[in-house]
Amino acid sequence: MGRENKTIYVILGLLNQGPLTGYEIKKRIDNELKYFWDTSFGQIYPTLGVLEEAQWVTKSSDNKGQKLERITYTITEEGREKLKSWLIMPSDMPFIKYEILLKLYFGSIIEVQENIANIVDFKESFEEQIPTLELFESELEPLKDQNPDHLHYLLTVLFGKKIYKAYVEWSEEAIALLSEYQQNQKKTVK
Amino acid sequence: MGRENKTIYVILGLLNQGPLTGYEIKKRIDNELKYFWDTSFGQIYPTLGVLEEAQWVTKSSDNKGQKLERITYTITEEGREKLKSWLIMPSDMPFIKYEILLKLYFGSIIEVQENIANIVDFKESFEEQIPTLELFESELEPLKDQNPDHLHYLLTVLFGKKIYKAYVEWSEEAIALLSEYQQNQKKTVK
């Protein structure tokens, strides 16, 4: 699970671009970071409390006491330092549990067709997201020299594109190998 | 975190190939599944208890009562059915939290060189594993038509190779873009 709580850095990173409410933080994560990160309200609100106690953010409300209070959080200088010190540390390796590989590894006891169907699902779910990533790419590409943020966003988009294409290519190879095996089986039975 | 406990299926999948002790299960996971799965003793032993209670495995000991008891677990017919029913279900999508992308996304506030160093680390750690995967591939390739298990193992190896190569390619692109940006910056300063 990776010892350290990374949620604090996601929040600090977003707040570093400007003050936000908890709700807005969630929206930004869902819209912008969804290809490589996610989190839930049940994590965001408690973490904001932790951040405030540590004085990495400050809290303010333009309608305190009223119903539907809107609490805006702002990063502090200490918070910015905390963010920077994390940014320059080596990253944890992505450790990923691929359920589909686990199923394939043990998959010889079910029908070949069932395994192929699983891979087809996998392939399609990534393939359909590639055009969106390419759209982002075409929007960010011309801006990359003007603003370092755009360049950094572009790098994450290129990552997504590269990996999703690799998923699709592997799926095609795997389906071909399984189909070939299935054909050989049929011949043997005949 | 993905609702259902997948550890039970990893264990059932391994036991389906033959009886094992908890310790041996851990070793097999570390040796064979490490590219796409891992787990700890603190998860394996309690899960074996759950599996036994559900009668998906049976427990036996050739040296009961002695010190250093060796407890061997064997899958039952119900266990095998449970495994099969999971194998044919659609897989959860791999949801992956890439700390390195998070850092890049927020990376414009630190030195370009720091971000490049992070990517270089990332690249190297995967690059060095590719030869091992290619060795596995060359061992499994000639066996794939003889035994369906070997074909299935090969598919998981091909996955690893494809994704690791994609990581390396992206790293090179990203480093090039960041270096280019850095050069332009220097010119502007002059």
Place this chain on the structure above:
DNA sequence: TCGATCATGTAACCGGTTACATGATTGT
């Protein structure tokens, strides 16, 4: 003899999800 590996397990803790609770505001 001494270190590596075999072998089983527990307890404390943490990160994270889901469901629940509550209600206001905005646009159609």
Place this chain on the structure above:
DNA sequence: ACAATCATGTAACCGGTTACATGATCGA
């Protein structure tokens, strides 16, 4: 009127890691 969205939070629960505890066996 009504649905969607805005808005904040809590509690129960679960999966998983780490550290701890204990000791046997085997090979150099």
